[in-house]
Amino acid sequence: MVTVSLCMIVKNEEKILARCLDSIGDLADEIIIVDTGSRDRTKEIAARYTDKIYDFQWIRDFAAARNFAFSKAACDYIYSADADEVLDESNREKFRALKENLVPEVEIVQMYYANQLSFGTVYNFDKELRPKLFKRLRTFCWIEPVHETVRLSPVVFDSDIEITHLPQGSHAGRDLEIFYQIAAEGKALSCRLKNMYAKELMISGTAENFQKAERYFTQIADSEDTEPEQMKEAVCVLVKAARIRGDYLKMYRYAMKDIASEGVSEVCFELGEYYFGQKEYQEAAIWYYNAAYETQSILNIHSGGDFPLMRLADCYEKMGMYEQAKGYRQQAREWSRSVKEM
Template sequence: MIRISLCMIVKNEEKVLDRCLASVFDLMDEIIIVDTGSTDRTKEIAGKYTGRIYDFAWCDDFSKARNFAFEKAACDYIYSADADEVLDEENHEKFRLLKENLMPEVEIVQMYYGNQLANGTVYNFDRELRPKLFKRLRNFVWTEPVHETVRLLPLVYDSEIEITHKPEHNHGDRDITIFEQLLARGEALSKRLTDFYARELFVAGTKEQLIHAKDYFISIVKDSETDADRLKTALAVVVRSCFEAGDVLTMYQYAMKDAASEASSEVCCILGEYYQNRQDYEEAILWFYNAAYEQQSILNIRYQRKIPLEGLIACYHALSMSEQEAYYQKELSCIEPG
């Protein structure tokens, strides 16, 4: 049977930490908690489960904190968890069986991450596989009988274990602040981080944060090396930023750039909201309908159904068109909460 180190980074998690640790502690052979500056009872609660509690001076870098935690691990495998995760009874049993039967050749075990849409996260799906269990030491292996080569890709096992994500609040403001600090220091954001920055802005960004992001995303639009996916992401943010700033001409300029290659649901919704505010309800209906039924969301799935349907309902209500209003109310009621 394999041995597992649980590694966690935490800060002010007194409301959820006990729930998380209680659901997994008996599956773990050691528990390592790295605290990044708690001012509540987080370390006291962690102390009920382990004496391996370490302080880490927060430096706006989650990777550095997680690497510090991983360095303390001594078991065969490392399980990485967040305090707002829970393993229910059924999946606890699946995890126990995995621990008893996992082949030592496996280097990464993926587990399902569930309950995403219920909590306003940046993900557009409710359930996804994520790497959660990692072999601490990797053995390099030669493959092929001739022209041999070292296998570089890890051996990954996709399990049926599902972890329930139950955050107490959205972390968007914290993450947006980190993005702003990175850019202020002149650090380049990868394509992946740019996408997450845009998603955070569309989920939790304030008016000020959206306006602040405008120049960065305009620079992406103007970069001739920008690929099509990144261009549409940047255009959506620029259109939203200009809308919030009241810069209608620039908003429309970039919205038409997006529409030239099938406008995203996000851009359609922003145009719908603009015309709704002007009480041009017929034009607003056109854009909200396109967002809901003709186009696809790229950053926030709510812009593809929930938000435009709410816009359609409001516009038809303003026009005293009760039959159409009732139709879209029914459509909205069929959408899962989230």
């Protein structure tokens, strides 16, 4: 049977840390807790489960904190968990069976991260596979019978273990402030992080978050070097940011960049929101219809689903067309159920 180090980075998690450790702690062979500056009883609670508790000065870098935690591990595999995760009894048994049967060739085990859509997270799926268990020491081996080379891609196993995500609230404010600070300091964001920044804004961003991000995404949208996919993401952010501020000229200028090519649901929905705010319900309904039926979402799945469908219902109610409104509300409910079942 393989051994597992449970590695966690925590801060002010006194309300939920015990719940997490009660569900997974006894399945690990060692527990490593890295605290990034708690001011509550987090470390006191952690001490009930392990004496391997380390302090790490927070530098607005989750990767650095996780790397520090991983450096303290000594077992065959490392399980990376957050305090807001829970394994129910069925999945505890699957985890126990995985430990007993895992072959050493496997370097990464993916598990299902579930309950995502309930808390306004940056992800557009209620359940998705994520890498959670990592082989601590990787063995390189040669492959191919001729023109041999070293295998660089990890051996990944997709398990059926399902982790329930139960945060106390959205982490969007914390994450968006980190994104803003990185951009404000002139540091480069990878394509992946640019996508995550735009996605988190469109899913959970406040008016203040959009105001802070607008300059950065304007630079992306106006650059001749921006790839088409990143251009569309930036335009989505700018159209919403400009609408919120009441700068409708800028809203239209960037919306047309998207509509002139292949439109996306987020931009169509924002145009619908503009016309709805102007009480031009027939025009708003056209854009909401385009968001729901004629385009695809790229950042916030709701922009192409229940959001425009509910707004269509609102438009038809305003126009006194109550049967149509009822039908769209029903479609919105059905869409929400279908997404939960994905």
